[in-house]
Amino acid sequence: MQTAASTSTPLDFCEDRRQRILDTALRLFGSVGYFNTSLQDIRREADVSIGTIYHYFQNKEAIAGALYQELVAMMSSTLDSIFAAHDATHSRGRAVMAFFFEMTETAPEAMHYILYARHQEFMPAQVPICSAEPFAKIVRMVVRGMERGEIRTMHPMIATTTLFGGAMRLIHLYLDGVLDMPLGSCLEESWECGWRAVAAD
Amino acid sequence: MQTAASTSTPLDFCEDRRQRILDTALRLFGSVGYFNTSLQDIRREADVSIGTIYHYFQNKEAIAGALYQELVAMMSSTLDSIFAAHDATHSRGRAVMAFFFEMTETAPEAMHYILYARHQEFMPAQVPICSAEPFAKIVRMVVRGMERGEIRTMHPMIATTTLFGGAMRLIHLYLDGVLDMPLGSCLEESWECGWRAVAAD
DNA sequence: GAACGTAGATCGAACGTTCATTCTACCCAC
DNA sequence: GTGGGTAGAATGAACGTTCGATCTACGTTC
Numbered sequence: 171m172q173t174a175a176s177t178s179t180p181l182d183f184c185e186d187r188r189q190r191i192l193d194t195a196l197r198l199f200g201s202v203g204y205f206n207t208s209l210q211d212i213r214r215e216a217d218v219s220i221g222t223i224y225h226y227f228q229n230k231e232a233i234a235g236a237l238y239q240e241l242v243a244m245m246s247s248t249l250d251s252i253f254a255a256h257d258a259t260h261s262r263g264r265a266v267m268a269f270f271f272e273m274t275e276t277a278p279e280a281m282h283y284i285l286y287a288r289h290q291e292f293m294p295a296q297v298p299i300c301s302a303e304p305f306a307k308i309v310r311m312v313v314r315g316m317e318r319g320e321i322r323t324m325h326p327m328i329a330t331t332t333l334f335g336g337a338m339r340l341i342h343l344y345l346d347g348v349l350d351m352p353l354g355s356c357l358e359e360s361w362e363c364g365w366r367a368v369a370a371d
Numbered sequence: 372m373q374t375a376a377s378t379s380t381p382l383d384f385c386e387d388r389r390q391r392i393l394d395t396a397l398r399l400f401g402s403v404g405y406f407n408t409s410l411q412d413i414r415r416e417a418d419v420s421i422g423t424i425y426h427y428f429q430n431k432e433a434i435a436g437a438l439y440q441e442l443v444a445m446m447s448s449t450l451d452s453i454f455a456a457h458d459a460t461h462s463r464g465r466a467v468m469a470f471f472f473e474m475t476e477t478a479p480e481a482m483h484y485i486l487y488a489r490h491q492e493f494m495p496a497q498v499p500i501c502s503a504e505p506f507a508k509i510v511r512m513v514v515r516g517m518e519r520g521e522i523r524t525m526h527p528m529i530a531t532t533t534l535f536g537g538a539m540r541l542i543h544l545y546l547d548g549v550l551d552m553p554l555g556s557c558l559e560e561s562w563e564c565g566w567r568a569v570a571a572d
Numbered sequence: 573g574a575a576c577g578t579a580g581a582t583c584g585a586a587c588g589t590t591c592a593t594t595c596t597a598c599c600c601a602c
Numbered sequence: 603g604t605g606g607g608t609a610g611a612a613t614g615a616a617c618g619t620t621c622g623a624t625c626t627a628c629g630t631t632c
Contacts, residue, residue: 187581203492205406208617219583220619226581230618288487291404300549324564327541327550328557332564335536340528348501349528356529363525363533367568388607409591420609421593431592 188226190216192240195233200279204234204292235293241284245304253307259315260369264361266308267337271353274341282345285338308334312368321368333364389427391417393441396434401480405435405493435494442485446505454508460516461570465562467509468538472554475542483546486539509535513569522569534565 194216198207209230213220227233248269256262274281289296299305312330315321321329337360343349349356395417399408410431414421428434449470457463475482490497500506513531516522522530538561544550550557 203489206492209619210617220585221583221621222581224619286489288404288489291407298547298549300544300547324560325552325557327544328537328560328564331540331544332537332561332568335538335540336529336533336568337536339532339536339539343501343528343532346499346501348499351526356526359525359529360533363529363568367533367537367564410593411591414610421611422595422609423607425593426607 187216187218187222191218191223191226191233192237196237196283197279199234199237199287200282204287231293234289235296237283238289238293238296241280242299242302242304245284246307249304249307253311259311259318259320260365262311263315263333263365264357266311267334267361267364268357270334270337270341271357274344275353278345281341285341286345319370322370324368329368332367336360336364388417388419388423392419392424392427392434393438397438397484398480400435400438400488401483405488432494435490436497438484439490439494439497442481443500443503443505446485447508450505450508454512460512460519460521461566463512464516464534464566467512468535468562468565469558471535471538471542472558475545476554479546482542486542487546520571523571525569530569533568537561537565 191212194212195207198211198215209220209223212233213223216223223233227236249266252265252269253262256265270281284299290298309326309330312321312333313326316323316326316329337356340349340353340356340360344353392413395413396408399412399416410421410424413434414424417424424434428437450467453466453470454463457466471482485500491499510527510531513522513534514527517524517527517530538557541550541554541557541561545554
């Protein structure tokens with residue numbers, strides 16, 4: 171075993187394997203896709219055996235499901251932190267967009283997997299990402315902005331897609347390698363554009 | 372055969388088969404995805420044999436490639452028509468958005484396939500849709516709008532994603548069955564939002 | 573502290589299925 | 603009879619999954 175001697179509890183040991191499987195799967199699912207990733211690929215790159223994979227996960231789909239829920243939960247709690255740290259809708263929205271951009275640049279595979287993949291194709295039972303909790307939280311943030319008079323009154327979905335749609339497309343372009351600049355340098359302009367489109371008066 | 376007796380030249384006959392394969396493949400690729408569609412599925416639903424499929428296409432990927440190029444060409448020529456029929460950037464952009472919305476509602480599978488699918492995963496050699504001709508034409512339209520003073524001067528990519536990003540997200544929501552209204556009813560508001568974000572002064 | 577028992581963790585060969593592709597035979601218009 | 607179309611069984615590779623063997627850590631008993 172290659173683990174250091176200091177961390178030696180069995181739980182750590184086990185979780186290490188499980189986590190290595192998840193990390194590897196995320197990297198592969200995000201880069202080449204779920205269907206182009208075989209369990210042998212995961213086995214090889216995570217340096218575990220097939221048996222170990224099936225010890226921790228019921229099947230291949232369960233790996234994808236665990237990743238999905240892990241990422242959705244992370245996004246959801248990050249949004250909570252952002253809402254707690256900011257009050258005005260303008261600064262809240264800007265922080266959300268900054269978080270998305272930053273995560274795209276630091277963990278592109280995760281962003282690819284969570285935003286880009288067609289989850290329904292390999293997880294038929296899973297709720298589509300657009301109906302998931304994080305998305306709903308953002309819509310609620312926009313609606314509250316309307317109630318406070320910070321955002322013009324309009325259809326909530328149109329307001330939300332207007333505010334963040336441009337940024338989402340920039341993220342897609344970045345992940346496709348089409349954008350010729352870092353995402354961070356787009357933040358100011360993209361956010362101000364989105365805000366200008368929905369801001370009151 | 373179920374084809375009418377009137378259309379009887381061999382070419383028509385052949386093209387009929389070829390087209391039936393393409394139509395069926397588009398429907399299946401768009402609804403359940405490329406990897407969840409087997410050639411047997413296409414064979415069954417198109418009512419042809421495996422041999423016929425391989426007579427018209429080199430392999431499965433070639434079917435996807437033919438569909439991709441067909442749809443890209445269609446979009447490209449539609450954009451040309453729109454640009455010929457409208458001069459001002461405002462009316463051009465609005466017509467483009469109307470076309471996207473209308474196509475999404477009349478041919479959702481085609482839109483799903485062309486906008487949503489991760490083509491790189493099953494057509495490694497294919498240029499990503501965001502680098503393809505139609506996308507470039509829209510960017511050029513926006514840049515011309517800047518040169519004419521109709522659109523504020525800013526980074527072309529940011530302007531384009533701002534102008535159409537919201538609509539693209541609405542299309543995604545619609546295709547995911549999350550939007551509770553017809554796309555057509557969003558056109559006015561979504562377009563005005565996008566335009567307000569980038570319009571000069 | 574040595575021997576034993578147990579349960580969880582790990583391993584990888586083997587299995588059965590699915591799938592894209594190939595191949596050979598047949599049909600029919602000219 | 604020739605050749606473009608058509609048919610569908612045969613092929614072989616790849617894949618997800620199963621299963622029994624092995625290993626390891628640790629509590630229990632003497």
